[in-house]
Structures are given as C-alpha cells and as structure tokens.
Amino acid sequence: MAENDNLGNLLARRGISRRTFLKFCTALASSMALSPSMVPAMAESLAKAKRQSVIWLSFQECTGCTESLTRSSQPSIESLIFDFISLDYHHTLQAASGFQAEEAREQAMAEHKGKYLLIVDGSIPVAENGVYSTIAGMTNLQMLEDAAKGAMAIVAVGTCAAYGGLPKARPNPTGAVSVTDLIDDKPIINIPGCPPIGEVITGVLAHFLTFGAIPELDTVGRPKAFYGETIHDRCYRRTFYDQGLFAETFDDEGARKGWCLYKLGCKGPVTYNSCATTKWNQETSFPIESGHGCIGCSQPDFWDMGGIYEAVSEPLTDLRGPAVTAVVAGAAAGVAVAAMNKQSKQSAKDRHFKVSSETLDEELKK
Amino acid sequence: MDTALLIWAKSTGLQWATIIMLLGLTMRVIQILLLGRATDLSEARNSDVMSAGIKTIFRRFVPPQGMLQKGLLVYLSGYIFHIGFFIVLLFFVPHIQLIDSTLGISWPGLRSSLIDAITVVTLLALIVLLLHRVWNPVLKLLSTPEDYLTWALTFLPLLTGYMAYHHMLFEYNTMLALHVLSVEALMIAIPFSKLSHMVTLFLARWYNGAIAGRKGVQS
Numbered sequence: 118m119a120e121n122d123n124l125g126n127l128l129a130r131r132g133i134s135r136r137t138f139l140k141f142c143t144a145l146a147s148s149m150a151l152s153p154s155m156v157p158a159m160a161e162s163l164a165k166a167k168r169q170s171v172i173w174l175s176f177q178e179c180t181g182c183t184e185s186l187t188r189s190s191q192p193s194i195e196s197l198i199f200d201f202i203s204l205d206y207h208h209t210l211q212a213a214s215g216f217q218a219e220e221a222r223e224q225a226m227a228e229h230k231g232k233y234l235l236i237v238d239g240s241i242p243v244a245e246n247g248v249y250s251t252i253a254g255m256t257n258l259q260m261l262e263d264a265a266k267g268a269m270a271i272v273a274v275g276t277c278a279a280y281g282g283l284p285k286a287r288p289n290p291t292g293a294v295s296v297t298d299l300i301d302d303k304p305i306i307n308i309p310g311c312p313p314i315g316e317v318i319t320g321v322l323a324h325f326l327t328f329g330a331i332p333e334l335d336t337v338g339r340p341k342a343f344y345g346e347t348i349h350d351r352c353y354r355r356t357f358y359d360q361g362l363f364a365e366t367f368d369d370e371g372a373r374k375g376w377c378l379y380k381l382g383c384k385g386p387v388t389y390n391s392c393a394t395t396k397w398n399q400e401t402s403f404p405i406e407s408g409h410g411c412i413g414c415s416q417p418d419f420w421d422m423g424g425i426y427e428a429v430s431e432p433l434t435d436l437r438g439p440a441v442t443a444v445v446a447g448a449a450a451g452v453a454v455a456a457m458n459k460q461s462k463q464s465a466k467d468r469h470f471k472v473s474s475e476t477l478d479e480e481l482k483k
Numbered sequence: 484m485d486t487a488l489l490i491w492a493k494s495t496g497l498q499w500a501t502i503i504m505l506l507g508l509t510m511r512v513i514q515i516l517l518l519g520r521a522t523d524l525s526e527a528r529n530s531d532v533m534s535a536g537i538k539t540i541f542r543r544f545v546p547p548q549g550m551l552q553k554g555l556l557v558y559l560s561g562y563i564f565h566i567g568f569f570i571v572l573l574f575f576v577p578h579i580q581l582i583d584s585t586l587g588i589s590w591p592g593l594r595s596s597l598i599d600a601i602t603v604v605t606l607l608a609l610i611v612l613l614l615h616r617v618w619n620p621v622l623k624l625l626s627t628p629e630d631y632l633t634w635a636l637t638f639l640p641l642l643t644g645y646m647a648y649h650h651m652l653f654e655y656n657t658m659l660a661l662h663v664l665s666v667e668a669l670m671i672a673i674p675f676s677k678l679s680h681m682v683t684l685f686l687a688r689w690y691n692g693a694i695a696g697r698k699g700v701q702s
C-alpha cells in the first residue's frame with residue numbers, strides 16, 4: 118500500500134461497495150451517539166483518511182487484546198481499517214524480530230515524530246526500576262516514556278494498560294501501573310476490557326481517523342460512546358432482576374429460564390461496557406447471554422472486586438471474626454466501665470457524712 | 484465510578500463500621516445491665532414481673548389513647564419511616580444477598596420496583612418529620628444538633644441507595660460507594676447517639692413495665 122493511499126481506495130480495491138461503507142459509517146455514528154446528519158461528512162473524511170502510523174507496545178499482557186482485534190472470522194470493514202493503518206511496530210504481528218524490530222520502532226518514532234498513534238497493551242511494572250519486564254534489554258517503563266514523547270495520542274488497549282489489570286491485582290508484586298499513571302502530557306484514550314471488544318477498538322481508531330481527535334471520554338478515560346452505560350442497564354435479563362427472579366445455581370430452573378444472574382456473581386450493575394449491545398463474535402452473543410455473569414473486566418481494579426461468583430453486594434472481607442471479637446471486647450469494656458461507675462459511687466458514699474445543725478453552726482463561726 | 488472507593492467501602496470500611504457498632508452497642512448494653520438498682524424492700528403485688536415487662540415492650544408500639552388524633556401526621560410518618568426503612572433494609576434482594584453471605588440465612592425478597600416505591604414513601608415521611616421539627620416552635624426549641632445529625636444519617640442511606648439505583652448525580656459505582664459509606668456512618672453513630680434506642684428501647688420498656696408490674700399496675 119502506498120504511503121499516500123487513502124482508506125476509500127483500499128476499500129474499493131477490496132470490493133467494499135459505497136453502500137456497505139455508508140452503512141458502516143451509519144452504525145459507527147450511532148454507536149458513537151453522533152447525529153445521522155453527520156454520516157456523509159464522516160464517510161467522506163474517513164474515505165480520505167491517509168494511512169496512520171501506529172506503534173503498538175506490548176508490556177505485561179497476555180496478547181488477548183491483540184487476539185480480540187485480529188480474530189474476526191470474516192473480513193469486516195473493522196478489520197480492513199486495522200489493515201489500513203501502518204502498524205510500524207507490534208511484537209506479535211510484525212515479521213521482524215530482535216534488533217531489527219527495535220530498529221523499525223526507532224525509525225518509525227523518528228520519521229513520524231509528533232504524528233504517530235501509540236497503542237499500548239499490558240501494564241507497566243515500576244517496582245525495582247521496572248526490571249520485571251524488559252524488551253531487548255530495555256524496561257517497559259523506559260520504552261513507554263520514550264515512545265510517548267513523540268506520540269500524537271496514546272490508546273491504552275485492555276484493562277492492563279488502562280488500569281493496571283491483572284498484574285496490578287493485590288498484592289501487585291511487580292508494582293504494575295497503567296499508562297495514565299505514568300504519562301500525563303498526552304491525550305490518552307482507555308479502551309478497557311479483558312479483552313476489549315474488537316469493534317470498539319476499531320471504532321475508536323475509525324473515530325480518530327475521521328476526526329483526527331479523540332472521542333469524548335468519561336472520568337476514567339473511556340470513550341463515552343462505548344462505555345456510557347452499564348451492562349445491567351442494557352441487559353436483556355434486566356426484567357428478571359426487576360421482578361426479583363434469580364438463578365440460584367448454574368443449572369437450576371431459574372438458570373434454564375434465563376433469569377437474572379445477580380446472585381451468581383454478575384458484576385453487570387457496576388460495569389460500564391457495551392457487551393450487551395455490541396456483543397461479541399460478530400454480534401453472536403455476550404457472556405450473560407451464554408449463561409455466565411459479567412465479571413466486570415472493563416472496570417478499574419476489577420480483580421480486587423471480590424470473587425467472580427460473589428454478588429456485587431457481598432462484603433469483600435470476613436465480617437464474622439471481627440464481629441465476634443467486637444462483641445467480646447465490647448462486653449469486657451462494658452464490665453470495666455460498670456466497675457468504674459461502681460467505684461465512683463462507692464467513693465461518693467465514703468465521702469458522705471451526716472450534717473447536723475451544730476456542725477453548720479461550727480462552720481459559720483469559722 | 485471510583486472502584487477503589489467502592490472496594491474500600493466494601494472491605495476495610497465495612498469491617499471497621501461493624502466492629503465499632505457491635506463493640507459500642509455491647510458495651511452500652513452491658514453497662515446498662517450492670518447499673519443495678521436499689522433493692523425494692525416492698526412486697527411485690529404481682530409475682531409475674533417478667534411478663535409484665537415483656538407486655539409493655541409490645542404495648543408501647545401502639546400509641547396511647549387520644550395521642551393518635553393529636554399528632555396524626557407525626558405518628559403516621561414515624562410508623563411509615565420505621566417500617567419502610569426495615570422493609571427496604573431486609574427485603575431488597577442485594578441486601579438479602581449480603582446477609583446470606585455473612586450470616587448464612589436468607590428469605591425471599593421483594594421486586595425492586597416495589598422497594599423503589601417504598602423508598603420514596605420512606606424518604607417523604609422523613610422529610611415530613613424534619614419539616615415538623617423545624618416548623619413546630621416547641622419541638623424546634625427542644626431539638627439539638629444531634630437530632631438533625633441522626634436524621635441525616637438515617638436519610639442518607641435511603642437517598643444514596645435510591646440515587647444509585649436510578650443513576651443520579653454520579654455514575655453507579657461512585658454512588659454505590661457513597662451508599663455503602665453512608666450506611667457505615669450510620670452504623671458507627673448508632674451506639675453513641677440516640678439511635679442506640681434500636682436496642683435500648685427494649686431494655687427501657689421492659690424496665691418500665693416490670694416496675695409497674697411489681698406495683699400491680701399496667702404500664
């Protein structure tokens with residue numbers, strides 16, 4: 118693909134009709150809560166979009182995010198958009214290896230300085246100066262700081278890059294942190310999820326290609342268009358929740374009838390993501406539809422939010438032990454205070470003496 | 484959406500609130516029980532002092548004759564908010580789930596739309612009581628800061644729960660964290676304020692009933 122080729126040409130070459138493309142833009146616009154009147158302009162600017170240089174850094178991660186993005190079974194416009202970007206560095210996907218790969222990264226950083234998009238997946242360990250994860254002898258910390266300097270914007274893909282994720286779960290032995298914990302002078306888009314929905318990643322890329330700017334974000338840096346609502350609010354099992362009909366086990370009558378999974382630990386009520394609407398695997402289904410509660414993977418610190426099968430309202434610590442101790446200690450304190458009360462009563466009694474008119478006369482004479 | 488705050492509220496915060504509440508309440512009850520009373524040398528007119536006390540505990544749930552008409556609004560609001568509070572506390576499914584996970588006992592819950600409606604009514608009853616407190620000159624004079632504080636501590640868990648459910652003001656996680664924190668504030672205040680009446684009222688009523696019963700009269 119030539120450097121100055123545009124997305125419209127690529128799509129035409131791959132046999133995507135204008136009609137299909139417009140349909141895609143309409144869906145994209147609606148998923149990003151943009152007005153339908155913007156679709157033609159959006160299509161036009163997206164078609165004209167030039168190849169965007171992208172540097173993809175993988176740190177403490179499991180490659181699930183990349184899998185999510187690349188594992189679409191049929192070529193979609195989303196996957197073509199992914200083809201369209203100029204992925205100048207990506208461990209898993211690039212052909213080069215060793216120092217050649219690192220050279221490619223440095224070259225892209227120099228060539229597109231200030232213009233490349235930096236995508237990060239995985240958290241960054243900072244304990245012991247970051248020695249827990251290195252690439253070609255360079256710590257993740259160093260590599261991120263270097264690459265961030267020349268980036269136009271940063272996309273933290275996956276919960277690890279966005280919020281620290283699994284590596285940051287207690288007790289966090291590597292001192293894992295998120296991209297936002299380290300970089301504060303660049304626009305950062307968080308696309309959390311373990312992994313995030315592929316369409317959401319490409320949707321955000323498409324937005325970036327169309328408008329050359331980052332979409333509107335919520336308080337934890339997620340695009341509102343995709344993370345604006347909780348799973349619970351868009352869940353098709355919600356009517357059962359509202360009626361108080363819950364599955365108690367995974368194979369009881371309630372589970373077979375598709376009742377709400379709250380009691381089985383569904384974290385849908387506290388999770389902002391678009392699984393319930395965008396769904397997974399070409400809109401086939403999403404976890405709750407296949408009978409398992411939401412695990413809350415797009416939330417910061419979700420690994421520390423209690424067991425996957427514990428309901429949202431369950432306490433995260435043992436309360437019984439402390440409760441028993443408190444009652445015993447309270448009883449002891451009560452007895453002690455009562456003893457003190459008795460003592461002061463007794464001493465008041467001891468100080469008590471009878472007063473007669475003679476003693477008062479004596480007192481007055483003094 | 485502050486997950487860290489929610490996690491803190493559901494772990495450390497909840498643990499400390501439970502400890503302080505139970506420690507404080509046990510201490511106060513034991514203290515009251517050990518206060519002791521001077522021996523009554525007169526002969527008891529009624530030998531069944533115990534049951535006289537217990538009867539009074541229940542009799543006092545009903546307003547004395549004539550009082551209901553005199554203070555209908557206050558009585559009604561008082562009942563509504565107490566009963567509403569307990570229904571919401573004990574019959575909202577997530578709350579039952581919490582009790583089940585800590586005590587291992589559970590019972591069927593009510594549908595959330597009903598809980599929602601009861602919450603609104605309970606909040607309104609509390610507002611009526613507050614307005615009555617500030618509009619009634621005598622009551623206003625008698626009120627101390629503690630009265631307003633305990634009112635707020637009772638009102639906030641209901642309000643934050645309602646707001647969390649309806650996604651008002653903050654995102655759900657933050658509101659849920661505030662809800663849990665407001666409950667913890669209430670729990671901590673119980674032993675050290677007039678809210679301790681939730682336990683001591685039984686002792687006080689029993690004692691009143693028992694001394695009256697000993698004298699052979701009904702209390």
Ligand code: SF4
Nearest residue numbers: 349352377378383385
């Ligand atoms: S299954 Fe989960 S997300 Fe769906 S209604 Fe029940 S609690 Fe909410």
